[in-house]
Amino acid sequence: MAAVFGRPFAIPFGGKTIYNYAEDTAAACIMASRAKVAGAQVVNLPGSTVDMSEVVAAIEAAVPEARGLITYGETTLPFPHDIELDPASPVAGAPVTPFEEATALTVALFRAARDAGRLVPAEHGLPD
Secondary structure (H helix, E strand, C coil): CCCCCCCCEEECCECEEEECCHHHHHHHHHHHHHCCCCCCCCCCCCCEEEEHHHHHHHHHHHCHHHCCCEEECCCECCCCCCCCCCCCCCCCCCCCCCHHHHHHHHHHHHHHHHHCCCCCHHHHCCCC
16 A cells, blocks of 8 residues: 555565455355355465565556665564365365456556555555
8 A cells, every 4th residue: 555655664574475465265154154064174374475665566566656665674473384275175166367457456546546545644544
């Protein structure tokens, strides 16, 4: 969001983590709700394992005028970045939008909301 508003922003962490595009997550939830399974299951969602340097590069590719505005820290998050996906899972085969494409789609949504006056930076922790 900061990039869309042309503002600097420091992401406080770095390293690799798994990212899921909201539309893909919604599709996986619908798949799970329609699955014929016994009992409750815990499943891993497929996603994109991406290093923070790649996150910043994808943002800069989608918002070239923001080049150099987005930085990140060195602390890695205490979450796995490599998960096992069960081929028998009710969400097996869920879509995974390529990370760069998902970033560009997200930027387009932010721009549309900004242009319509529905995205107010201060309401999302981005100071004026």
